[in-house]
Amino acid sequence: AQSVTQLGSHVSVSEGALVLLRCNYSSSVPPYLFWYVQYPNQGLQLLLKYTSAATLVKGINGFEAEFKKSETSFHLTKPSAHMSDAAEYFCAVSNTGTASKLTFGTGTRLQVTL
């Protein structure tokens, strides 16, 4: 079975500060890992994904994530938060055995303050 754990259901940062959203995974086979973002009153959209090529993955809107097998982590970062980054962020895992079935974490709501 595969799963992801997102530490912190709510994260608050000041505009311009570093954003760090944590995700740890559990998978019996090499995983594929995703970060999706949900803006208010919208569906989810893909930020970035790890597909076993490069361990440092760059996504849209200045976000990036690093796959660390030794730590079973895939944390999402952005050097400088913007007010428009306020949203809910979901980490998700799949693998070749699940043929594109995603298992989502419980989500982290990011608040950006002035």
Place this chain on the structure above:
Amino acid sequence: DADVTQTPRNRITKTGKRIMLECSQTKGHDRMYWYRQDPGLGLRLIYYSFDVKDINKGEISDGYSVSRQAQAKFSLSLESAIPNQTALYFCATSTGTGGTDTQYFGPGTRLTVL
């Protein structure tokens, strides 16, 4: 126009009523999914379909049924709605190339069961 559309966007109904949520896509994808989102629980997979003749249960299919009328249409039914089915429901599609698939989400249907 949106690639994945859901109707209705909001629905209030009463316990015991039959409800159908509809999803249409213009992306030409074979794979379609239904999820429900509850606060603090993330997204959970209800049903998924890899093509018109291939429909599979997800992790929380009890109380739900689906119909894949065409490649572009995937409907979710609640035969006899109950209050704990109050949630935000999302339809998604993907290309079907494997575990690295990006899923594309509709805007969601907010369902309230009184």
